[in-house]
Amino acid sequence: MATQVDVIVGTIGRAHGLRGEVTVRLHSDYAEERFAPGSSLSRGAAGGAPLEVLAGRRQGDVLLVAFRGVDDRSTAETLRGVELWAKVEPGETDEDEFHDAALVGLQVRCQGVAVGRVTSVTHNPAQDLLVIATSGRCTETRGVNGDVQLGSHVQGGRFRDLVQGRIASRQV
Numbered sequence: 001m002a003t004q005v006d007v008i009v010g011t012i013g014r015a016h017g018l019r020g021e022v023t024v025r026l027h028s029d030y031a032e033e034r035f036a037p038g039s040s041l042s043r044g045a046a047g048g049a050p051l052e053v054l055a056g057r058r059q060g061d062v063l064l065v066a067f068r069g070v071d072d073r074s075t076a077e078t079l080r081g082v083e084l085w086a087k088v089e090p091g092e093t094d095e096d097e098f099h100d101a102a103l104v105g106l107q108v109r110c111q112g113v114a115v116g117r118v119t120s121v122t123h124n125p126a127q128d129l130l131v132i133a134t135s136g137r138c139t140e141t142r143g144v145n146g147d148v149q150l151g152s153h154v155q156g157g158r159f160r161d162l163v164q165g166r167i168a169s170r171q172v
Helices: 073-077
Strands: 005-016 021-026 040-043 050-059 062-067 083-088 107-110 113-123 128-134 146-151 166-169
Touching: 005 040, 005 062, 005 073, 005 113, 107 128
Parallel strands: 107 166
Antiparallel strands: 005 021, 005 083, 021 062, 040 050, 040 083, 050 062, 107 113, 113 128, 128 146
């Protein structure tokens, strides 16, 4: 059996109603599987305190989820902004998809020069951003040292060599 990896599957939004349901912003294409009744998700980070899904349903474009032990609006509001993580098999992705855990730590190269490493992935509604700790050695960084955020879309050839353990970008 392959080793499982922790991946972020959603972020809890606002409370919905009076009975403890919350909205969830999805980071997973498998919402029905990840938020099925009885599923266990980690709270806040990989390996965090578990939350058991009691029910999940769609209301328009919004996913509403009820968790065991979250019985009222006040308790639900305390979860706002919490990231939800799940354990998955490494092979559960399409060819052009990558889990956060597979991207963090990769070397980033710009015009053939190593400029830093991916330190985290920030999930935004429009697109995910790779947070890169840079050394400012690439002309596109204009001498910036520290963290740089870079859109993580793979389409259009912006990133290459992900499977070789590095990210090659036209600009950083």
